[in-house]
Amino acid sequence: MRVIGDVIxxxxxxxxxxxxxxxxxxxxxxxDLNSKANQLVHGLLARGTKPGDRISIIAFNSLEWMxxxxxxxxxxxxxxxxxxxxxxxxxxxxxxHSESSILFFGPEFTSLVEEAKSxxxxxxxxxxxxxxxxxxxMKVLMEGMPxxxxxxxxxxxxxxxxxxxxxxxxxxxxxxTQHGSFVHNYISMMVDCDVQDDEVCLASLPFxxxxxxxxxxxxxxxxxxxxxxxxxxxxxxxVLDAVARYRITMALWVPTxxxxxxxxxxxxxxxxxxxxxxWYGSSPIPPPVLEACLKKLKVGFxxxxxxxxxxxxxxxxxxxxxxxxxxxxxxxxFNAELxxxxxxxxxxxxxxxxxxxxRQQGSGxxxxxxxxxxxxxxxxxxxxxxxxxxxxxxxxxxxxxDRIKDLIISGxxxxxxxxxxxxxxxxxxxxxxxxxxxxxxxxGESVCAAVVKNEEQEVDEKGIINFxxxxxxxxxxxxxxxxxxxxxxxxxxxxxKNSLREPFWAGRERRI
Numbered sequence: 042m043r044v045i046g047d048v049i050x051x052x053x054x055x056x057x058x059x060x061x062x063x064x065x066x067x068x069x070x071x072x073d074l075n076s077k078a079n080q081l082v083h084g085l086l087a088r089g090t091k092p093g094d095r096i097s098i099i100a101f102n103s104l105e106w107m108x109x110x111x112x113x114x115x116x117x118x119x120x121x122x123x124x125x126x127x128x129x130x131x132x133x134x135x136x137x138h139s140e141s142s143i144l145f146f147g148p149e150f151t152s153l154v155e156e157a158k159s160x161x162x163x164x165x166x167x168x169x170x171x172x173x174x175x176x177x178x179m180k181v182l183m184e185g186m187p188x189x190x191x192x193x194x195x196x197x198x199x200x201x202x203x204x205x206x207x208x209x210x211x212x213x214x215x216x217x218t219q220h221g222s223f224v225h226n227y228i229s230m231m232v233d234c235d236v237q238d239d240e241v242c243l244a245s246l247p248f249x250x251x252x253x254x255x256x257x258x259x260x261x262x263x264x265x266x267x268x269x270x271x272x273x274x275x276x277x278x279x280v281l282d283a284v285a286r287y288r289i290t291m292a293l294w295v296p297t298x299x300x301x302x303x304x305x306x307x308x309x310x311x312x313x314x315x316x317x318x319x320w321y322g323s324s325p326i327p328p329p330v331l332e333a334c335l336k337k338l339k340v341g342f343x344x345x346x347x348x349x350x351x352x353x354x355x356x357x358x359x360x361x362x363x364x365x366x367x368x369x370x371x372x373x374x375f376n377a378e379l380x381x382x383x384x385x386x387x388x389x390x391x392x393x394x395x396x397x398x399x400r401q402q403g404s405g406x407x408x409x410x411x412x413x414x415x416x417x418x419x420x421x422x423x424x425x426x427x428x429x430x431x432x433x434x435x436x437x438x439x440x441x442x443d444r445i446k447d448l449i450i451s452g453x454x455x456x457x458x459x460x461x462x463x464x465x466x467x468x469x470x471x472x473x474x475x476x477x478x479x480x481x482x483x484x485g486e487s488v489c490a491a492v493v494k495n496e497e498q499e500v501d502e503k504g505i506i507n508f509x510x511x512x513x514x515x516x517x518x519x520x521x522x523x524x525x526x527x528x529x530x531x532x533x534x535x536x537x538k539n540s541l542r543e544p545f546w547a548g549r550e551r552r553i
């Protein structure tokens with residue numbers, strides 16, 4: 042097991058008739074999935090696709106999404122999964138920056154793609170996943186193609202994916218990560234998070250996220266388990282019904298989703314006794330939510346920590362969710378290496394705080410695609426600097442307490458203030474703006490904007506929010522806008538966002 046394509050190639054031999062992926066509309070066995078991926082590979086090769094070519098996809102979670110995923114892996118190309126919440130300008134930016142040669146798109150995104158086409162510098166080949174005319178699209182590309190393995194020999198050091206995260210400059214950064222890092226991470230999670238060979242997992246997180254595929258389907262597939270794919274959105278009744286119908290044994294949810302579940306009056310109406318373990322992460326879980334989860338769900342909880350750049354690097358296992366360790370974040374995986382360092386790069390002692398850094402070799406990204414300057418800021422001497430501040434606990438555990446970066450995590454989505462500031466600053470009534478995160482009992486954090494108005498213009502909170510709604514994905518727009526006479530600044534003239542945040546976070550132990 043060296044590269045991502047090996048996962049289904051070998052499983053097609055070991056478990057040919059076992060269901061790999063299930064949706065409400067059908068399923069694929071491991072043999073089916075491998076065969077379809079091979080057909081798509083041969084179709085792509087026939088049209089001139091080469092190793093290293095960037096292939097984008099914007100679609101809801103589906104069987105076809107995973108066929109594209111494994112086909113790209115087998116051909117040695119680079120997958121660019123695109124956030125399906127993106128608006129036109131965001132889509133255009135990623136297509137231009139990644140220089141994608143192909144864009145696969147789901148039927149729900151036909152209008153968006155048509156809008157974006159004219160603004161892409163070198164338009165890729167646009168391939169609908171479901172063709173309306175029957176003469177084009179993904180199925181036509183695969184039609185009549187052999188199901189045999191391609192002759193391309195993919196190496197672990199080859200890049201596999203560019204996953205875009207919001208950037209401090211206002212533009213997304215593309216984390217370029219290799220096959221070997223992902224496989225290394227699958228093994229980490231399979232071992233330290235107790236994946237079993239009879240696993241039936243619920244894949245409900247969007248596949249464009251690292252967590253959606255790489256932190257769930259990858260580890261489960263290593264053991265030959267089955268993944269049930271749900272439609273977009275998180276509805277408590279739909280999720281509980283899926284757990285009961287498919288006898289789900291494991292799921293990966295963000296704290297916001299767990300809060301929705303445990304607060305639902307429907308939780309006792311479904312037989313969810315098959316559920317054995319729940320993985321959660323992306324943001325700290327509020328203690329009341331965790332307490333309710335432990336009481337009502339009575340399964341093993343695993344808190345996983347990582348980021349797009351490092352992949353998952355630590356776990357807080359079920360036995361750590363009680364007593365003294367219950368509020369810790371976790372401890373590094375058996376094959377990962379983390380350090381908590383001070384501003385001089387020295388390891389801190391137990392009880393002290395510092396920045397979490399993760400060794401690049403193993404599971405880390407290669408670089409930020411086409412962004413050497415930011416790569417050098419993030420990766421230093423072989424260590425990826427996360428920007429997360431943690432306290433080193435006894436026994437090698439750690440607890441995240443703050444962030445160096447201004448990153449906001451709302452409902453598991455990464456939101457960078459600069460992108461929102463760039464949008465709000467174009468409003469004619471806005472003189473200056475600073476965006477930051479404030480606590481939210483459901484989403485973890487929500488977006489707040491402090492605005493200094495132009496004297497000759499007038500605008501209210503609703504006006505700013507509506508202005509953002511037309512230009513930004515819904516999860517990025519502010520939930521609150523406050524108006525101030527001036528923004529607080531330090532002696533160097535830099536806006537001190539901590540003083541804006543402080544009143545909202547006062548009295549809370551965690552500052553994220």
